[in-house]
Amino acid sequence: MEENKKAVVLLSGGLDSSICLYKAIEDGYVPYALCFDYGQRHVKEVECSRRIAEKAGAIFKKIKIDLRQIGGSALTDDIEVPMGRKMEEIARDIPPTYVPARNTIFLSVALSFAEVVDAETIYMGANMIDNPGYPDTTAIYIKAYQELINVAIKKTIKGGKIEIKTPLIRMTKKEIVEEAVRLKVPLELTWSCYLGEEEPCGQCDACRLRAKGFQEAGLTDSLCHKSGSDV
Amino acid sequence: MEENKKAVVLLSGGLDSSICLYKAIEDGYVPYALCFDYGQRHVKEVECSRRIAEKAGAIFKKIKIDLRQIGGSALTDDIEVPMGRKMEEIARDIPPTYVPARNTIFLSVALSFAEVVDAETIYMGANMIDNPGYPDTTAIYIKAYQELINVAIKKTIKGGKIEIKTPLIRMTKKEIVEEAVRLKVPLELTWSCYLGEEEPCGQCDACRLRAKGFQEAGLTDSLCHKSGSDV
Numbered sequence: 001m002e003e004n005k006k007a008v009v010l011l012s013g014g015l016d017s018s019i020c021l022y023k024a025i026e027d028g029y030v031p032y033a034l035c036f037d038y039g040q041r042h043v044k045e046v047e048c049s050r051r052i053a054e055k056a057g058a059i060f061k062k063i064k065i066d067l068r069q070i071g072g073s074a075l076t077d078d079i080e081v082p083m084g085r086k087m088e089e090i091a092r093d094i095p096p097t098y099v100p101a102r103n104t105i106f107l108s109v110a111l112s113f114a115e116v117v118d119a120e121t122i123y124m125g126a127n128m129i130d131n132p133g134y135p136d137t138t139a140i141y142i143k144a145y146q147e148l149i150n151v152a153i154k155k156t157i158k159g160g161k162i163e164i165k166t167p168l169i170r171m172t173k174k175e176i177v178e179e180a181v182r183l184k185v186p187l188e189l190t191w192s193c194y195l196g197e198e199e200p201c202g203q204c205d206a207c208r209l210r211a212k213g214f215q216e217a218g219l220t221d222s223l224c225h226k227s228g229s230d231v
Numbered sequence: 232m233e234e235n236k237k238a239v240v241l242l243s244g245g246l247d248s249s250i251c252l253y254k255a256i257e258d259g260y261v262p263y264a265l266c267f268d269y270g271q272r273h274v275k276e277v278e279c280s281r282r283i284a285e286k287a288g289a290i291f292k293k294i295k296i297d298l299r300q301i302g303g304s305a306l307t308d309d310i311e312v313p314m315g316r317k318m319e320e321i322a323r324d325i326p327p328t329y330v331p332a333r334n335t336i337f338l339s340v341a342l343s344f345a346e347v348v349d350a351e352t353i354y355m356g357a358n359m360i361d362n363p364g365y366p367d368t369t370a371i372y373i374k375a376y377q378e379l380i381n382v383a384i385k386k387t388i389k390g391g392k393i394e395i396k397t398p399l400i401r402m403t404k405k406e407i408v409e410e411a412v413r414l415k416v417p418l419e420l421t422w423s424c425y426l427g428e429e430e431p432c433g434q435c436d437a438c439r440l441r442a443k444g445f446q447e448a449g450l451t452d453s454l455c456h457k458s459g460s461d462v
Contacts, residue, residue, distance in 0.1 A: 063300050063301070064297070064300065065296045066295070067343070069294050069295065070294070070340070070343050070344050070347055071347060072343070072346065072347035094385050098385060099343075100342075100343040100344075100346040100347050100384060100385070101339055101340075101342045101343035101346060101383060101384050102343070103383075104339040104342060104343070104379070104383050104384075105336070105339040105340060105343060107339075108332055108335040108336040108338075108339040109301070109332075109336060111331075111332045111335060112298070112301050112303070112330075112331040112332035112333070112335070112336060113301050113331075115303065115331040115332060116301055116302060116303035116331055135382065135383060135384055135385055135387075135388045136383050136384070138382070140382050141379075141382050141383055144375075144378050144379040144381075144382050144383070145379055145383075147375050147378065147379075148335070148372075148375040148376055148378075148379050150375075151366065151369070151371050151372050151375050152332060152334075152335050152366060152367050152372055152375070152376075153331060153332050153335075153366055153367070154325050154329055154331065154366055156366075157366045
C-alpha cells in the first residue's frame with residue numbers, strides 16, 4: 001500500500017507551506033491540505049490556501065478555531081503589526097505577531113486529523129534561519145513535538161508512526177524561493193502579507209522576508225511590487 | 232507576588248477535573264477554569280463546569296472548538312458508546328470514546344491561555360490507574376508534553392516556566408473519591424456520564440468507574456442511583 005501513503009500538510013497559503021504541499025506530492029504522498037480559519041486579521045490566506053490546494057490536486061480541509069477567544073497577538077487582537085523593519089530587527093526578538101502556542105495548537109489538530117485519515121506524515125513549513133524570532137518554528141521545538149507524538153495517540157502507542165517533516169527548516173529565504181521554483185509552486189497564488197489588503201503591503205515582516213528571498217534568488221515576485229531593494 | 236500566582240485548570244465538569252480545581256485553590260493559586268465546548272455528545276458537562284467554577288470562585292473561560300470537524304470518536308461522531316463493561320474490559324484497550332489527540336489539543340489551548348494570562352501552572356485531572364486505556368493520560372505522555380512546553384512558547388524560552396500538574400495521575404478511583412471528600416468538592420455538581428440525559432446512565436465506562444470509586448470509598452453518590460454493586 002506504499003502508493004497510498006498519506007500526508008497532512010499544514011497549508012496557510014503562504015510561500016513556505018505551499019512549497020511543503022508540492023514537496024509532499026513529489027515525495028509520493030496523497031496530500032491532505034489543512035488550513036486554519038483562526039480569526040487571523042484577514043481570511044485572504046484561507047482563500048489562497050484553498051486555491052493552491054485545488055491547483056495541486058490536494059484534498060482541502062478547513063478547520064475553524066477562533067484564537068481570538070484567547071488573544072494575545074497582533075494577528076488576532078487589536079495590536080499593531082510592525083512595519084518597515086530591517087532584517088536585523090526582525091531577527092532580534094519575538095515580534096507582536098507571535099500568537100501564543102499557535103503552532104502547538106495547529107500541530108495538535110493536524111495530529112488528530114492525521115490519526116483520523118491514517119496519514120503517516122505531517123508536513124510543516126517551519127523555518128528557523130531568516131525568521132528566528134518565533135519559538136515554535138525551531139528544530140528543537142519540532143524534535144520535542146515529535147517525541148510527544150510518539151507517546152500521545154492511539155496509532156503511535158500501537159506501534160504506528162506519524163512523522164513531522166519540515167523540509168525548509170534550515171533553508172535561507174533565497175533557498176526557499178529557489179525550491180519553490182524547482183517544484184513549480186504557483187507563486188502567484190501564495191499570500192505572505194500579514195495584512196489582507198488587495199495587494200501585499202510590502203512593509204510587514206512577512207513581506208520583507210519574502211522580498212529578501214526573491215531578491216537574493218534574482219527573481220521578480222509577480223505578486224508584490226511594493227518592496228524596495230533596501231531589505 | 233507569590234500570592235497572585237495563577238493556574239489554568241482544565242475543568243470538564245467531571246469528578247477528576249473538579250478535584251484539580253479545588254487542589255489548585257488549596258495550593259494557593261488564582262484559578263482560571265478552562266472548559267471546552269468541543270462538540271461532545273452533550274453540553275451538560277459544560278454547564279456543570281460553569282457551576283463548579285462559580286461555586287469555587289474561579290474565573291471561568293469557555294473555549295469553543297468543534298472537534299466534529301475532525302471526528303473519529305464515539306464522543307463526537309455517530310459511533311456507539313460502550314455500555315455495561317466490566318473493569319477488566321475497560322482496562323483492556325483504547326475504547327471508541329477515545330477522541331484522537333483530544334488532550335493534546337486541550338493542553339495546547341491551555342498553554343496558549345496560560346501564556347496570555349501569565350499563569351505558571353496547568354492543572355489536569357489525568358489518571359492512569361483505573362482507566363489506562365487512553366494514551367494521553369499517562370505519566371509518560373505528561374512528561375513529553377512538559378518537555379515540549381519548555382521549548383514551545385515565548386515565556387519558557389525567555390526563562391519563564393509553565394508546569395503541568397496532574398495530582399491524581401497515580402491515584403485509584405477510591406483515592407480520588409476520598410481526595411474529593413477531603414477537599415470538599417461539591418460532588419453533586421460534577422458530571423461524569425458520557426451521555427447527557429437527565430440522570431447519569433450508570434452503564435457507560437465513566438459511570439462505572441465513578442461508581443467503583445464511591446463503592447470502594449464506602450460512600451454513596453448522591454448523583455447516581457443506577458449503578459449496581461457489580462462494578
